Amino acid sequence: MAHQALPFAITLDILKRRLPAHLQEPKIGIVCGSGLSTLASALRDVVEVPYSELEGFGTSTVQGHKSSLAFGLLGPGNGIPVVAMLGRFHPYEGHKLSTVVYPIRVLARLGVRNLIITNAAGSLNPKLPVGTIVAIQDHVAIPNMAGPLNPLLGPSLGPEYPRFLPLSNAHSIKLRRLAFLAAHKLGLADDALAEGVYAWVSGPTYETPAEGRFLRAAGADVVGMSTIPEVLAAREEGLEVIVLSLVTNFVVIPDKYRSIKEEVKAELAGKPIEQPPQQVVSHQEVLNVGKQKADVMKDLVAKIIEMIPTD
Numbered sequence: 097m098a099h100q101a102l103p104f105a106i107t108l109d110i111l112k113r114r115l116p117a118h119l120q121e122p123k124i125g126i127v128c129g130s131g132l133s134t135l136a137s138a139l140r141d142v143v144e145v146p147y148s149e150l151e152g153f154g155t156s157t158v159q160g161h162k163s164s165l166a167f168g169l170l171g172p173g174n175g176i177p178v179v180a181m182l183g184r185f186h187p188y189e190g191h192k193l194s195t196v197v198y199p200i201r202v203l204a205r206l207g208v209r210n211l212i213i214t215n216a217a218g219s220l221n222p223k224l225p226v227g228t229i230v231a232i233q234d235h236v237a238i239p240n241m242a243g244p245l246n247p248l249l250g251p252s253l254g255p256e257y258p259r260f261l262p263l264s265n266a267h268s269i270k271l272r273r274l275a276f277l278a279a280h281k282l283g284l285a286d287d288a289l290a291e292g293v294y295a296w297v298s299g300p301t302y303e304t305p306a307e308g309r310f311l312r313a314a315g316a317d318v319v320g321m322s323t324i325p326e327v328l329a330a331r332e333e334g335l336e337v338i339v340l341s342l343v344t345n346f347v348v349i350p351d352k353y354r355s356i357k358e359e360v361k362a363e364l365a366g367k368p369i370e371q372p373p374q375q376v377v378s379h380q381e382v383l384n385v386g387k388q389k390a391d392v393m394k395d396l397v398a399k400i401i402e403m404i405p406t407d
């Protein structure tokens with residue numbers, strides 16, 4: 097889909113007809129990661145619009161991702177209008193990058209100015225155990241660096257869009273400050289919300305131990321297969337962005353490789369070495385942790401939203 101062909105007018109018109117007036121101009125957006133669609137249960141007056149009704153949207157095919165936009169209100173009083181993406185698109189599903197980021201561009205056109213992106217991620221850092229939420233301070237986009245997988249490739253959307261987007265300020269300090277203040281207000285333990293660097297890989301394979309070691313050496317703390325295309329499009333649209341990664345598993349990086357050569361030699365010498373079980377990651381494990389921690393993530397996201405100044 098070339099930029100010029102993006103059907104914004106049609107999508108926005110459908111939404112306008114589907115939504116009551118008080119939900120038509122959300123100022124804050126949420127992207128729900130794997131197993132985290134229940135974040136939308138913090139909203140009231142909810143209207144869900146399935147992606148299948150929305151021109152330009154794909155369908156999320158990944159277990160743990162719904163395929164709809166949820167519009168609703170959050171917080172005291174009249175509430176703040178919010179839109180949540182229940183389900184995202186990953187390039188590994190076969191979606192074009194322009195489709196992956198299309199919902200973000202639609203959110204921007206609805207009036208969203210602050211975007212809270214969540215995801216499930218594997219930990220590369222022993223100090224970030226399963227269950228930790230990580231406020232992402234920076235990222236390494238391996239597919240951008242290694243090949244043409246940047247969603248901003250191609251003709252510019254218009255003269256108001258910068259051709260060369262700076263990313264040294266990609267992850268909003270303002271929103272990260274609010275996240276830590278929100279965690280404090282909620283009484284979360286100090287280690288419940290940490291800081292770290294996200295590595296974006298294309299997936300859908302999980303990392304080999306050597307790849308995990310490589311990413312760790314490159315300065316990454318967590319790794320996942322999403323989010324960064326959304327961050328880039330959101331920044332190009334001028335949004336403030338915070339990424340919250342839920343650590344759902346450790347990337348398997350043994351201190352040293354098991355030597356099969358030594359094991360066979362020991363076996364032949366009549367002194368078999370005990371063979372440790374081989375560890376592997378599974379999406380089910382990822383979803384289970386998402387389910388266990390969904391409430392903490394929901395409370396944190398809701399508190400951050402309540403603290404974002406309304407203008």
Ligand SMILES: O=P(O)(O)O[C@H]1O[C@H](CO)[C@@H](O)[C@H]1O
Nearest residue numbers: 129130215216320321322382
């Ligand atoms: O990043 P989200 O969409 O939360 O999902 C993460 O979980 C899936 C792998 O288990 C991958 O899609 C990875 O990116």
